[in-house]
Amino acid sequence: MRKHNNFDRLLIKGGRIINDDHSFYADIYLEDGLIKQIGENLIVPGGVKTIEANGRMVIPGGIDVNTYLQKPYQGMTAVDDFYQGTKAALAGGTTMIIDHVLPEPGSSLLTSFEKWHEAADTKSCCDYSLHVDITSWYDGIREELEILVQDKGVNSFQVYMAYKDLYQMSDSQLYEAFTFLKSLGAVILVHAENGDLIAQEQKRILEMGITGPEGHALSRPEELEAEAVFRAITIASRINCPVYITKVMSKSAADIIALARKKGPLVFGEPITASLGTDGTHYWSKNWAKAAAFVTSPPLSPDPTTPDHLNSLLACGDLQVTGSGHCPYSTAQKAIGKDNFTMIPEGVNGIEERMTVVWDKAVATGKMDESQFVAVTSTNAAKIFNLYPRKGRIAVGSDADVVIWDPDKVKTITAKSHKSAVEYNIFEGMECHGAPLVVISQGKIVFEDGNLHVNKGMGRFIPRKPFPEYLYQRIKIRNKVVGELQGVSRGMYDGPVYEIPAMPKYATPAPSTKSSPAKNQPPPIRNLHQSNFSLSGAQIDDNNPRRTGHRIVAPPGGRSNITSLG
C-alpha cells in the first residue's frame, strides 16, 4: 500500500464490524470523512483505495475522555502538547480526545476556553472536544457557563474536591454548582479526593522527613478518594443530577460507585489507563525519576490487586468509561519537586496505551468480549458526552473514525518506541496482546504499518449539545416522579409561644494572629413576630384536651385551640 493521506474514498473489505451491541461481517465504504455504505458487494466508484481487513475486527475509533495536553503548572506545560499527544492517541487507536481546559483559579472560563480551542485547532491531529474545569466559583460564572453550553459546544464541566486553597470547592459550592449545571443540562465531572485531609497528611508526612514520591501516595490514601466519591454522590443524589467521577484509581472508590448505582443515583466512573494497567508500588522505587513519573492524583493504588478489580467492574458495567488522564511531564519538570513531593507536577502517560491495555487486561483475560470493549473505549463515552452516534459507532452516516484491530498482535510497551515525548513510560515492559493495525481518522488513513501519517491541525473541534439523552432522559422522568414537594396543610400554629432570651453568639474568643481555620459567622436573627397569617375553623384534633407548658407568652389575638395537647 502506498502512503497517501488525502484519500477521500476508502473501502474496507472483509472485516468484522464490531459495535457495542453486536458484530457482523460486512464491507465499509467511506467518503468525505463519513461512513457512506455498509454491506456486502457494495457498489463503489472506480479507483477507490481498498483495504483488505482479512477477517480482522473493525471497530469504532477510541474516544479518550480525559486528557490534559495543555495543563499549566508553574508556568510550564506538559511535554505532550496537542500535536504530540494526539499523534500518540492515533498511534494507539484513539481517534478522538476530550481535553480538559484548566483555567487559572479566578480567571475567566471563556478566555481559557478560547485559548485551549486555539491551541488545539492549530495542533491537534485528531478530532477533539473540550471539558472545562471550574477552578473557582466566582460572580459571573453562571453567564459564562451558559455561553459555553449554548454557543460554544461545551457540555461537561469538572469540579474539584481536592487541592485545598487552590481549586477545591466546599460542599455548599458543590451543591450550588451541581444545581446550576443540572439546569444547563451539562455533565458534571468530579475530581474526588478530600483536599482538607490531604493537606493535613501532606504536612504530617513532610514533618516526618518523607519528601520523595512515596509521600505522594502516603498522603493520599485511597480512603480519602472513596470518601470524596461518597460525598459527591450524596450531593448529586440530593439534587437528582448525574455525576461522573473522573479517574477512579482505587478499589474502594470503585466499590462506592458500584454500591451507589445499585441504590439508584446516576453515577458514572472512569478508570484510566494507569489504574487499569499498573499499580502504585513504583512510588517506592529507588529510582527517583521513575517513582516521580507515576505521580498523579488520585494516586495509583499501592494495592497490586487494583487493576484486576477495576477491570472486573468495567466488564460488569459498574464502571463505564475509560480515559487516560494523559499529562506527562519530563523528568526535569518533575524534578521541581525533588525535595518536596507536593511540588511534583502531576500526570502520567496513557493516551497511546489505553486501548491496548484494556484489551490485554479485560478482553485477553476473558473478562469482557469485543463488543464490551467497544463500549468502554468508545461508545459509552460518546453516549454520555452526547457525540453518539456520530462517534462511537460504525453506522451509515457516522464519522469515518475506524480502527482495524489485530487481537493477536503482541506489543511490548516501552519508552523507547512510544510516541510521547516523556522519558519514562509507566507501563514500561508490559507485554500487551491486541493492537491497532490501521487507524482511520476522518476517512483518512493516519496509521498503517506502524507509521503515522498526520498533519498538524487536521483535527476538528466537535461541539457537543447539552442534555445528553443517555443521562437526562432518566433525570427528567425522576424530576417528574419526585414532583414538587408539598408541605402539610395544617394551618398555622397559634398556641402559646415561648419568648427566647437574647443570647450572645458563638465567636472565637480573642482572635489570634494565627487565626484558626474556623470561619464562624454569626447566624442571622429572624424576627419571629413578623407573621400575619391566621387560621380559623375546626381542626381535626379539636377534641383533644390541652395541657399548657410553663413560661408562656400570650399570643396576639388570644389562644386558639389548634394546638390541642395531649
Add this chain to the structure above:
Amino acid sequence: MLFPGKAPDRLLIKGGKIVNDDQSFYADIFVEDGLIKQIGEDLLVPAGVRTVDAGGQLVVPGGLDAHTRLRAPGTSPADDLHRGTKAALAGGTTMIIDHVLPEPGATLAAACERWRDSARRQACCDYALHLDLPRWHESLAEELRALAKDKGVNSFLVFMAYKDKLQCTDAQMYEIFSIIRDLGAIAQVHAENGDIIDEEQKRLLELGITGPEGHVLSRPEEVEAEAVYRAITIAKQANCPLYVTKIMSKGAADVLAQAKRKGAVVYGEPITASLGTDGSHYWSKNWAKAAAFVTSPPISPDPTTSDHLTSLLACGDLQVTGSAHCVFTTAQKAVGKDDFTLIPEGTNGIEERMSVIWEKCVVSGKMDENDFVAVTSTNAAKIFNCYPRKGRIAVGSDADLVLWNPKATKIISAKTHNSNAEYNIFEGLECHGAPSVVISQGRVVLEEGSLFVTPGSGRFIPRKTFPDFVYKRIKARNRLAEVHGVPRGLYDGPVHDAAVAAAPRTAPCSGKGQALAVRNLHRSGFSLSGSQADDHIARRTAQKIIAPPGGRSTITSLS
C-alpha cells in the same frame, strides 16, 4: 415498706437472678455504703438489714444513658437535671452522661463548672459529662488536656452540622481528633452534612414549606450517612477512636457497620427515638405533635428503621444506647411555628429507653437479657471508662441495681410520664418489661411505682483517659503506623527552570489560592556517588534542562 426520706445504708436483695453482660445466675446481693459488698447464697449479713425480695425477677446493673441534654445555654430544656434524672431513675437508668454545650464566650472549663454547679443542686442520680466543642480555637489543645487530666471529662463532641454555628471543617476535625487521640479521650461526632442541610433548608423554605415536615425533608438520611462515612475516614486517618452519637437511619448504621468490618474503631449509638418510633409523625396534622418529634438527625420516615437498628444493636454492629433526652414544651417549640429551622431540637426518651429496648429487642427475641445489659449499661461503661464501677454487678461495684420485671406491662403516655413535656413521642406504645425496684447508690429510689429521689444526691463520676476497651487497639495501631521514606538519596539530575514560574502569580480570586512557596532547588549540599542499580540504562535528555551545580550524576538514569 420503705419511707421516703429515710436512707438505709444496708440492703439485702434476696432471690433474684443476677444478669451481667456475660452470664446470669441466681444469688443474693448485700449492699452497704453504696457499694456491692457480697454476692452469693446464704450471705452472712448484720441483723436488721432491710431485705428486698426479688421473687425471681431479674437483677440487672442500673442503666447508663450515654447521651442526655438536660441543660443548655439559651432556651432551657423543659426537663432540667432534677426532672430529667428523676425520669431516668423511674425508667431504670441510674447514671447519665450529660452533654455540656458551652455558652458563647465561656471557656470550656468554666462551662463544665457551671454544669456541675447545677447538677450539685439538682441531679438525683450519678452523672458524668461529655463536652461539646462549639468551635475550633488555638488554645483548644491545652483546654482539653486540662479537662481530661484534672476534671474527669474524657469525651468530646464535634459537630458536622449547624453551618456557621457549630460546624467544623474536615481539617478542624482532623486537628481535634489528633488532639483527642493524644489525650486518650473519645471523639464523638454529631454526623450530618451541614452544608447540604443548609442548602436544602433554603430550598424548602423557598418552596413555602415551613412546618416540621420541612425538618425531615431538609435532612434526608443520605446526608447523615455521608457524614458518618466522612467522620470515620477522618478518624481513621488520625487513628482516633470514634463514637457516632444518635444513629437515626439505616443508611448511617450500615455505613458504620461496614467500617467496623474494615477495622475502624468506631461505635454507634442509636437512641430511644430511633429504636422505638419513626418519623412519619412529622406529617401529623397536629403541629404541636409533629414538632415534638423534631430532633437532629431526624427520626427516619422509613418505618422499617427501628427494626433494622435493633437488629444491628443485637448483632453488635451498634453497641450503645442513649436517649438524647432534651425536651421542650410546645410553647418553646412554637418559636419555630413559621419556620421549621427555628424549632428547638430534642425528643424525650430518658425514662423509656430501657423499656423500649426490652420490648423491641428482648421480647422480640433479637437479644437475650445479657445482651440487653450490654447495650443499656455495660458497653457504655467500658467505652467511657467507668467499668466495672458501673455496668456490672460485682463485689466492689457501685450499688446501682434494677429489679427488672419482664412480666410487667406498661403503656407509655404523656399522662403518666415523669417528664415535663406535654407530648411523649412514644405515646401509646405498649412495653412488656419494666423496672419494679430501682436502687441508686445503695438506696431504693423506686418501689411500687413511687419515686423517692433527693435532688443533689447524684455524684459526679470522673472518668479517666485511655479506656482499655477502646485504646488497646489504638495504641497497637499507633506503633504499626510508623511510615518510612525510601532512602534513595537526593535527585540531582536536570531540573526544569521554575524561576520563570516563580514570578509571583497574582491570585485573582479573593483571598484564596495562595501562590505555592518557592524553594531554592539549588541549595542542596547532599551528593551521591558510586554506581547505581540502573547505571547500565542509557540516558535520554529532556528538553529545557538546566545543568545542575556539580554537573550531572547518574542517579537519575533516564530510559
